[in-house]
Amino acid sequence: MLTLYHAPRSRSFRILWLLEELGVPYDTEMVSIHGSDGAGPIPSDYIDIHPHRKVPALVHDGVPVFETPAIALYLTDLFPQGGLGPLVGDRQRGPYLTWLAYSTGVFEPAMVERAFKTPHQPALGWASADEVEQVLTRVLEARPFFLGDRFSAVDIVLGGSLQYMMQLKIIPETPVFGAYVERLGDRPAMHRALQRDGDIEES
Template identity: 45%
Template sequence: MTLYHAPQSRSSRVLSLIEELGNPPEIKIVEVDIPRMMSGTGKRDPNNPHPEGKVPLLVHDGVEIWETAAILLYLTGLYPQCGLGVAQGDPQRGRYLSWMFWYAGVVEPVIIAHLCGLSHPGFEASLRGLPEVFARLETALAKGPWLMGDRFTTVDLLLHSPFIWAPQITPDSAAIRDWVERCKSRPAAERARARDAAAMARWAA
């Protein structure tokens, strides 16, 4: 099993999960030049097999798994002993999947639109905006320290991640700020950040 990863990118949340698992796949560092890719002038890293030249990409037994939410669900299913997923048949399985797909289908598009200064009535009517996202998080966190209640899951790992790679969007909400800090303070998250910092230092050397 191999994870293709770029340090200090959105792929870092997969690295955090790998640190949680304690049974990491091989990590291959690839380069992703986001500004140049967005302008259409960037060159993709020839060592990265991702179909769009992005990260993360997990390859397991020759099968490529892309998109962060898919990779997180795949790994938590592959390693149920990590306790970060919700198994098939558990009454909370539907809620768990809903949070994961809500992030992919709503939260990240809303955040990207906000960061790019994009606004359109049709987009906002369909996906809403940051205030609605924050309200959903606050409502869930009022019922427990984590989004699934009393235990940390992959849902928390994924949904807190935008406040790491785009901290300027963090709202003036004690519930959300404290939750993000709890997620950041997990030993696995700290190890992932240290691994990324070491990789960046090697690149700069």
């Protein structure tokens, strides 16, 4: 059994989207992270699932997995028939792992630096937001999705973050990024996830 620990309108939306893309059965447990939704504090035993008490976390048959790229990799390996993550032996496996790791190791920290107007420190191990933006532009002007013609979980994890940063105006809506986000918007599973996210918030 799969249980997603989720908070509406948060980073865990991308795992909701991935589960909808995979079309597999799953449960959700609401975690109150915003403090203003009347759901009360996060239960103290949630620390056994996510040591920082953040979302998303996934529990599969009693075993917890946390950190969005790890959950995405776990799910696409668990459900290879979904075709959303190249498997070991596929030439795209390397790029797949690279962009998943890049999403939280480079992209997010660079964008947070930009959002908070923090001067970029190269010693920290990621690139500046300007450089990241150039890299992503070069990739996405050459191909429709991060791995080429094939939509994958990278487009949910990294693409979903890019989309969010554009909504927050941290990344500009250039023609390349605008067209990419439009392609993401064509995914029916994204709309199902949005619906479920809204339903969870109202319940």
